[in-house]
Amino acid sequence: MRILVVGAGAVGGYFGGRMLAAGRDVTFLVREKRAQRLAQDGLQIKSPVGDLSLPNPPTVQKQDLQQAYDLVILSCKAYDLADAIDSFAAAVGPDTTILPLLNGMQHLDMLAARFGAEKVLGGQCVIASTVDADGAIRHLNTFHGMTFGERDGTESPRVKAIGQQLAGAGFDVAVSTAILQSMWEKWIMLASLAGSTSLMRSNIGDIMAASGGLEFVNGLLGEASGVAAANGHAPGGPFFERTRKMLTETGSTLTASMFRDIGNGARIEADHIIGDLLRRGREAAVKTDLLQVVYTHLKTYEARLLHQPA
Ligand SMILES: NC(=O)C1=CN([C@@H]2O[C@H](COP(=O)(O)OP(=O)(O)OC[C@H]3O[C@@H](n4cnc5c(N)ncnc54)[C@H](OP(=O)(O)O)[C@@H]3O)[C@@H](O)[C@H]2O)C=CC1
Numbered sequence: 328m329r330i331l332v333v334g335a336g337a338v339g340g341y342f343g344g345r346m347l348a349a350g351r352d353v354t355f356l357v358r359e360k361r362a363q364r365l366a367q368d369g370l371q372i373k374s375p376v377g378d379l380s381l382p383n384p385p386t387v388q389k390q391d392l393q394q395a396y397d398l399v400i401l402s403c404k405a406y407d408l409a410d411a412i413d414s415f416a417a418a419v420g421p422d423t424t425i426l427p428l429l430n431g432m433q434h435l436d437m438l439a440a441r442f443g444a445e446k447v448l449g450g451q452c453v454i455a456s457t458v459d460a461d462g463a464i465r466h467l468n469t470f471h472g473m474t475f476g477e478r479d480g481t482e483s484p485r486v487k488a489i490g491q492q493l494a495g496a497g498f499d500v501a502v503s504t505a506i507l508q509s510m511w512e513k514w515i516m517l518a519s520l521a522g523s524t525s526l527m528r529s530n531i532g533d534i535m536a537a538s539g540g541l542e543f544v545n546g547l548l549g550e551a552s553g554v555a556a557a558n559g560h561a562p563g564g565p566f567f568e569r570t571r572k573m574l575t576e577t578g579s580t581l582t583a584s585m586f587r588d589i590g591n592g593a594r595i596e597a598d599h600i601i602g603d604l605l606r607r608g609r610e611a612a613v614k615t616d617l618l619q620v621v622y623t624h625l626k627t628y629e630a631r632l633l634h635q636p637a
């Protein structure tokens with residue numbers, strides 16, 4: 328199976344690198360600077376479950392993409408999505424399947440609009456990884472899983488084939504018959520964690536120590552869950568309880584990558600993770616007051632980034 332991984336960043340570099348090391352036919356679609364870095368230093372993964380050093384990983388840039396691939400794994404940030412879609416379009420043929428790993432949901436609609444709904448799987452990954460200043464992928468804990476499935480919940484031959492191809496490639500793989508529900512649940516958790524830690528400028532433990540902190544996090548989780556329910560994906564009881572416990576744990580040092588990105592002056596997925604949830608909530612007349620405050624806060628940060636020197 329010919330696999331094109333779009334982006335060799337924290338997610339794509341990690342999973343693509345593991346697949347490559349396991350002998351899968353993987354090529355990374357990259358932009359010029361990343362291509363140069365990979366040619367010079369190779370793909371380096373630093374991980375508590377095992378480092379990898381892959382000299383000369385196969386890369387291609389958009390102007391050289393000529394053939395269709397069997398599987399396109401999409402791992403760009405949401406703010407790069409429109410550009411990435413244009414970049415990998417030449418790799419999508421009649422039999423190509425697209426497996427996106429972005430957080431949020433809106434990318435599914437954008438991909439379906441461009442390539443046809445039947446080409447697009449649902450997908451998500453459980454990992455915490457980042458790209459160091461030297462270009463190496465740093466895996467921050469021991470979780471590394473990828474889950475995907477048909478959006479209509481069927482167990483199609485193609486998801487079985489992809490599951491077989493990715494199994495044994497050095498990370499956990501699961502084919503799901505309820506991938507949209509899983510994606511919504513992850514979105515609820517992430518929007519609540521990213522929203523609260525970014526707005527309150529600290530970790531969950533500090534928010535819990537603050538007057539009104541517990542009520543704020545519970546309120547945000549309630550709003551996000553309300554939007555999901557109004558969109559036909561009410562969070563399951565066990566998921567909700569687990570998430571509520573995790574997001575309200577006294578002394579927890581938990582933060583979201585969005586909080587850390589803000590600290591580093593980096594770009595964030597404000598529209599994809601919070602703005603889109605807010606929009607869907609408004610359309611369904613769900614209470615979204617706290618989400619609105621979070622969104623305004625994040626958009627203010629983005630406005631400030633625009634006039635700060637790089
Ligand atoms: N990192 C994590 O722990 C997790 C991330 N996610 C989600 O996964 C998605 C990806 O995140 P992450 O990997 O952290 O992001 P990164 O910024 O680390 O990686 C994204 C990569 O996509 C590349 N890219 C963007 N546009 C193009 C293009 N047109 N052509 C080729 N390459 C392109 C970027 O290239 P360049 O280097 O040129 O900028 C970059 O290397 C996000 O939606 C995120 O929310 C989900 C779970 C965990």
Ligand SMILES: CC(C)(CO)C(=O)C(=O)O
Pocket residue numbers: 430454455456517520582583584585
């Ligand atoms: C799920 C979680 C919290 C794991 O890193 C995440 O995706 C993020 O922080 O952006």
